[in-house]
Every structure is written in C-alpha cells, then in structure tokens.
Amino acid sequence: MCRWIAYRGETIPLEQYVTAPAHSLVVQSVKALESTASTNGDGFGLGWYGEHPEPGLYREVRPAWSDENLRYLCRHIHSHLYFAHVRASTGTPVTRPNCHPFVCGRWMFMHNGLVGNWTRMRRQVESLIPDEYYGSRVGTTDSEAVFLAILGAGGDKDPVGATIKVLSTLTEMVSASGSREPLRFTAALANGRDLYAFRYAANDNANTLYYRESAGNVVVVSEPLDSEHAHWKPVPPGHMLTARESKPVSLAPFLDAQRVAAE
C-alpha cells in the first residue's frame, strides 16, 4: 500500500506538503500509520505543473527518505497543482517507469491499491489500452495500465465518465472469477487545471483518503500530514472529490451510486 498527496491551489513550493509537515509524505515513507505496509521504500515520484501544458516529473528507485535530490527539488520547485507518491510495491519491479506518478500528454495519474491478482489479470487489463496509448506504456504496473485505459476510454474529454467506465469494467473482471479478487483504487488524476481524486474498492475495503481545504486550496492525502485530525476530512468510500479551477471542491458518489442508478 503506497502513500500519496495531491495539491491544487495557489502556487506554493512542493516542500510545504512533501517534506515540511510533522507527518510529511517523506516521513510516511519511513513509517506510515494507516497502512498495512509500514514502510514505503520502493521508490517515489513527484509530478508538477508549471508553465507548460505537460507536467514535470522526477522519479527514483531509492527510498524518498534518503534522497537528497528530493529535498532540493521540493524546496526549489513551485506549483499550483502537484502530486507526490511513495511506493510500496505489490509485486512489480522497483524501476523508475514503475514509480508514480505516470504522465501522458497533459495528464498525470497516481494510485494506491491493486487490481486483483495482477499476474493473472494483467493481459486482460492491458487489452483495455487502445493502440494509440499502448506506446506510452513504459512500465509494467497495474496502475499505469489503468491510467492508459482511462485515457483510452476518452479520459481527455470526459475524465470522470472514462474512469467510471474503466473501473466498472475492472470490477466485472475481478468479480468474474469465482475467487472474487480484490480491486482497490484510491487514485488522483489531473490535467494541469483540474484535480480528481477517487476512493473506491470492490471485494475489499477502500484504502483511506482524506482532504483538507482552506481559502480555495485543497490537499488530498492517503493519511493526515499532522495530528490536527479535525482539519482532515475523510473522502467516504465509493466517492470522488473534484477540485476544478475556480470551482469549490465537491464530493460525489463514485461508481456504486451510478451502478445502482443504472440497475
């Protein structure tokens, strides 16, 4: 189980949430509290939007806690929308292309969770990626495959609709087998302007997700960055958070409600 944070708001240095807080993401890389994997030392990544449509990216296979580059970059890079992720591998190799976030054009994605038994599911999930996006698959994780499947399902035009469509298909896939394999999807998606965060699971409990909002800035996190728990509100299971440019943050049911509505 990985740990991540996503920020959208006024332009700030990345360090404000990645390295500075008492229980910062880098501290969580050594010792996470609300996770089955207490150590998240299987690589990490930063992605941020600046003046270009496509984001910047820094990914590394070493643990975040001992990476001196990370500290310099978080201090010197500013952004209005950025992701940071510390990885606890669920089986795929520790390589840079397997570290989150993943980028494709102006889109960026990161994930905490898993898609069933990946060795068994992989081929099926990869078949959801259309040819035009398959060349962007540079790693071997379930997370990257889901991201490219979302883009392939029309994510660029309708990110929420495409995510619903792909997760709905994945839910069917993991449930089709008699073993009802777990699907856990706690993820963030952004395009440089808008931020979407999802907390969903099938055949299992959803991984934790919290957010904090103030003065139009929002930060979404796997677990609170400090002990002021009152400031951190949970995103309920089966819900998504939307933080669009110049719009208030909103929560809405994700997938479950839609599926119920459709039945």
Place this chain on the structure above:
Amino acid sequence: MCRWIAYRGETIPLEQYVTAPAHSLVVQSVKALESTASTNGDGFGLGWYGEHPEPGLYREVRPAWSDENLRYLCRHIHSHLYFAHVRASTGTPVTRPNCHPFVCGRWMFMHNGLVGNWTRMRRQVESLIPDEYYGSRVGTTDSEAVFLAILGAGGDKDPVGATIKVLSTLTEMVSASGSREPLRFTAALANGRDLYAFRYAANDNANTLYYRESAGNVVVVSEPLDSEHAHWKPVPPGHMLTARESKPVSLAPFLDAQRVAAE
C-alpha cells in the same frame, strides 16, 4: 547496438572474458569498434550457471565500466556456461528488467538487435507469448518478448525449432508492412548444458558475430576480444552456432535455408 559474449566449456572465472582481455566486454562498453553505437553504457548484465538448474543473474543500470561490483563478481564467480552483455538502448527505458540476459526457469537469453519499429510492433510480438509465460515478462524490451515467445513456441523441448518458428513469424510481421522494417537478431540461448547462438537479419544486414574454439571450449562474441583476429572466426549471416555438451561446435544455416527448403 549492444555487445555481448557467451562462453561454454570448462569452468573458469567470469573475468577471463568479461574484464581481463585487452578489448574485453567492459572495454567495449566504453568503446566498441564494430558497432554503430560506440558507447554501450545503458546498463549491463551477467548470467551464469552453477550448481542449480536455473542461472544466477546480476543486472545493473549503471555503465559496466564504473561498476566495482562487476569486477568483484567476475573475479569470484566461476562457471562452465555464462553470458555477459553491455547495453545500448534502442529506445526502451534503462531499467534492470530491461537489461540482458533474461532468465526463465533454466533458460537464459540475450540479444543484440531490434524488431522493426518496436512501438508499432510491440503488441503483435507480445501476442506471441502464451499466457503461461506472460507472467515472466518483467520488462518492456523487444528482446525479452522474443525470448518468451520462443519458450512459448516450445523452446524448452526444441530450442532451435522454436527459434526458427518465432523468427520466421517476426520476419513476416516486419515485412508485412510496406515499409519493410529491419529485424536484426544476433542472440544467444542456453539451458545450463547447451549453448545456441544466432546471427540473422531481415530487411537489413546482420550484426557481427564471431567465435573462438579451443580444447572444447567456445566463446562467442559480438566483436573480437583481442587483436589476434586470426583466432576469431565469423559466424556467417543467416547461420547459427551450436555448442552442445560433449559435442563439437557446429555451424548451420539458420532460417534462410530452411525457408528456401520449404518454398
């Protein structure tokens, strides 16, 4: 274009061919002579057979020339059958799982070449890997895909037949497109007892391959390891070399002749 060596014979320390010769593989990583890529600094790998059926493996993303571990391992590890490879990436990321050699069970494989326009061909080639071998795909290279396709085509029982079958299919694939994309396959395959080396190309010239035999030991190389060129015999294009346990080294036509025979 990568550089590699494969050895089969009496048990020797790996250093005898990897680091010690005047134009050793490590020297070739800095400056290859018979290659379009003069530097082979995109990672490297060692694979060797010892007392277990499956080989040992050491792969690293740093250049071979500055890896102090490599020097220690080559000095201290002995083997009767080993591979070493320095990589010049043709586009796929520099990660350990993308470094050669590749292993699967008791089989080991390495490659110098490319399969057409990989971004375009990848999906087709991956479809040649049966499900039972797809879980062994931990990287994203064309080379690993070809290896697993060979095993999937029955390589464990008939390595030469399976290699012919897969390369024949690949030749059709790269030739099917109007652009007649190049396929270059200069590769080594082993199972702990027997060594096979192939020099083949379609729509292009075959990459160089040489061998040297003495007292029942054979070493096969991308380019000679010393200036005594008279000792190094070329494997002709469209040919394969076989060095089976307790059998003399033999050369035979590969694919071209068979295809002619079949027409």
Place this chain on the structure above:
Amino acid sequence: MCRWIAYRGETIPLEQYVTAPAHSLVVQSVKALESTASTNGDGFGLGWYGEHPEPGLYREVRPAWSDENLRYLCRHIHSHLYFAHVRASTGTPVTRPNCHPFVCGRWMFMHNGLVGNWTRMRRQVESLIPDEYYGSRVGTTDSEAVFLAILGAGGDKDPVGATIKVLSTLTEMVSASGSREPLRFTAALANGRDLYAFRYAANDNANTLYYRESAGNVVVVSEPLDSEHAHWKPVPPGHMLTARESKPVSLAPFLDAQRVAAE
C-alpha cells in the same frame, strides 16, 4: 543502527543465513526487532572469501529487500567465511563506498554503531589512519575510518591488539570532551581464515550481539535469525568472540578487562 551477520565454517551458500531464515537479514532490513532503527534501508553489502586471498564484494545503495541481484548472488555464491550487512545511516550519505563491509587487501570489516559526534570527531579519527592506508579510504563513514585505523595500528599482524589500541584511543577521544559522547562498536573483522567479533561501548550501552555454534560452524548476528532463542547466545557487553581456523570459538573480555589489568 545497522544489522549484520558474519559466518565462519564449512562452505555453504550465502542464502543459508542472508535470505532463507524466518527472520533473515533481509527480513531485518524491513523490520528489525532489537534496534532503535526499525528499518535498515540505507543500502547493504555482502563480502565473502573464495579462492582468492582478498574477498569478493557486492554493495548497493538500494534497500536489500527489493534487490533481486542480492537474491541471485546469495543463492549462487558459496563461502566458508562471509559477512552481510544492512545499513541504517547515522548521517553519512547513502553511497556504495559508505556501505559495509569494507575491504583492504585480505581484510574485511563491518560495523554497527557510531563514533561520538562524527562531524566533530571525524578529523581526529581520520588522523589515526597512516598515509599508507589513507588511499584506501574511498568513503566518508566513521566505520571505514576505524577499520583503516586498525590496519594502520598493525591489524594485519595483531588484529586483536590493534583493535584494542584503536578503541582505547577512541574511548579517550569521546570521553575527553565534557559531553562524553557515545562510542558504540559492534563489529566483525576477518582475514579469510579467522573471524573476530566485538561488542563494546563507552558512554552508552553496547549494541546487541548473538552467536550460534554447531559442528564447528559459527554465525554471529545483531539479532537472532529465528525464534529459537535458546540456540542463540549473547556475546556479553565488553567482550569479543574469536573463531580461528581449526580452533574452538572462544569469548574473552574486550578492552574493559585489559584496561583494568593495565591500571
């Protein structure tokens, strides 16, 4: 606080103690039990003696738990005398030359502990290294400096005497300051035939050290490798263990007793 194991006995594969046991050293890299640093993810190293007088060495900055090379090497390399170490840095950078074990000629050394406030002590300790050994200082750790100081004090001819001499000097150094800085030295030293292990501290409690002996083989460890605690005997604080070729393992007071005797 690091974790390590040292083995001397009949030739065995390294995996027997490094990766195979329930609470193997690699498991301890994720979660040590008797340590203030629960994670030992700041690099690791293997050193082993084979047919050469000088040992082989494999050191890497990534955590041991995700290093696939480590697993292959431990399975394929055999030795009658080897060290393995997982590191939790006390401040010096995570680089290969700062990973243990350290080697110099036929000697090998590893350490769990610290020498006072290293930033302040460093220059004094480095001044203990004679010029002829200073060229062997490739890293910046206190541990490597202590090792080279021991060799410089005549360690090659009288390893125990030289270690006593250097640790005695270090004890004076850390105690000279009014702040009485801690010195913790739980270390192993070997020359290809004999193994010495030390458990000592000044101004602090000594780090844990255990050993297990059977049929002439001895393994010395920071903490037991399995739950059969009865098999693991502690090396008492202020003691050293000696395992010389063809001699029974023996324990003797280290430094404290000698100093008392000398007063």
Place this chain on the structure above:
Amino acid sequence: MCRWIAYRGETIPLEQYVTAPAHSLVVQSVKALESTASTNGDGFGLGWYGEHPEPGLYREVRPAWSDENLRYLCRHIHSHLYFAHVRASTGTPVTRPNCHPFVCGRWMFMHNGLVGNWTRMRRQVESLIPDEYYGSRVGTTDSEAVFLAILGAGGDKDPVGATIKVLSTLTEMVSASGSREPLRFTAALANGRDLYAFRYAANDNANTLYYRESAGNVVVVSEPLDSEHAHWKPVPPGHMLTARESKPVSLAPFLDAQRVAAE
C-alpha cells in the same frame, strides 16, 4: 576530463543550454569533441539559483544521456544563474556526493581538471580545509576539497583572492615533488549573483574554456554548444572571467600575472 556549462543572465529554462543545442552538454556526455575522455558517463549534476539564497541541486550517478528526470527538470526549472556538469571520473568513485556541482551555503562550484596524483596529494589538500568547513565534505574528490579550501581561505568575502591563494598553494604542492605533477583547474564559482570562471594549469596545458555573451547574458562552456564557432570566444589559459550582477563580463589574468607581479 569532464564537460560543463555555466550561465548567468536573464532567467531562462535550463534546457536552453543543457539539452536543447545541437552539441548540448547532454550530447557531450555521449561524445565530447575537445576532450581526451570522449565519454562523460560517470554521473552528472545540475545546480541553479532561484528564490532562495542557496542553490537547488540535482546529482545522479547514471549517465546524463539516459536520465529522463534530467530532461524534465531542464524543461521545467528556470534560473538566472545555473551550472551543469557531466563527469568523467579521474579515479574517485561514481557516487552522488562526488558529482559536481558542489554547494556550501550560498556558494556553488564545479571543476574540470585534476590536482596532481590525488592519492598522494589528498591529505595535503584536505589539510587546507579549516575545521568549520570540513563537515561540509561529503564526498572524496579533489574538486570538492579545493572548493572547501577556497571557502576556508575567505572565499565568501573575497572569492578571487581566496581562489588565487589556494591555487597558488596547490601549484607549490604539485611542483614541490620532483615529478612536477600536473594541476589543471578549469572551474566555475558562483554565489547567486556573481559568476567566476577560471582557466588555469601548472605543469600541463589548461583544459579548454569558451564563452559567449549577448545582451548581457553569458554562457561559459568547456566546448562550444553549436558549430557557430565564431560566436564562441576562448578564455585564454591563465585567465579568469568575471560576470558580476549589472556589470559587463570581463577577462583578467589569473595567478600567473599576479605571481609575476609579486616576484
């Protein structure tokens, strides 16, 4: 022999000189033209000033040519004063702390050259570093030692005077031995506002250094970044270039002239 570039002027993205030009620094990492070491693949580094007094830093042991992080960072980071360096080690290990540039407080330094026989000279040169700066020595290179010696000689207040003082001492050191060992010092020094570049050698020819100035911006390079050689002026051997804030770029004799004047 390493390759480097230093820039001072209006704020620009780092990519303008590091990755974009035809013969960019990254291209030089694969194939330098005016260097005895054609490949500079032993790590690299970026250092840049932004809104903080102290610079940002990104250093990595992998070759620059295959580092995808480098490309992202150069595209997304802007600076008015930055350094970039690709390394060809002259013997010290390939570790991040041994990669250039080096930083200490608000000062940044990088170097192409060597200080005599480093194994023999090291202790003498390190003795030039005062205690207050010795804690900043995190690597083992001659370059870092010279940098800290310059700061220790009062570089913060009088950078040129301190550099003259240290290089004068080093010249005496390398010349003292009968063997007259070479000293080559082609280096850049900056404090966030001012840039100094030096081209000097004793007992050898000075490494190449060029600069290009336009509209108040200056870029100083080991070798020209494009084939328009007319735009690139050499810094003459035994000279230094000064680019102070709001001042025109100036060249002045370095050391030789001063020493002559003093005699």
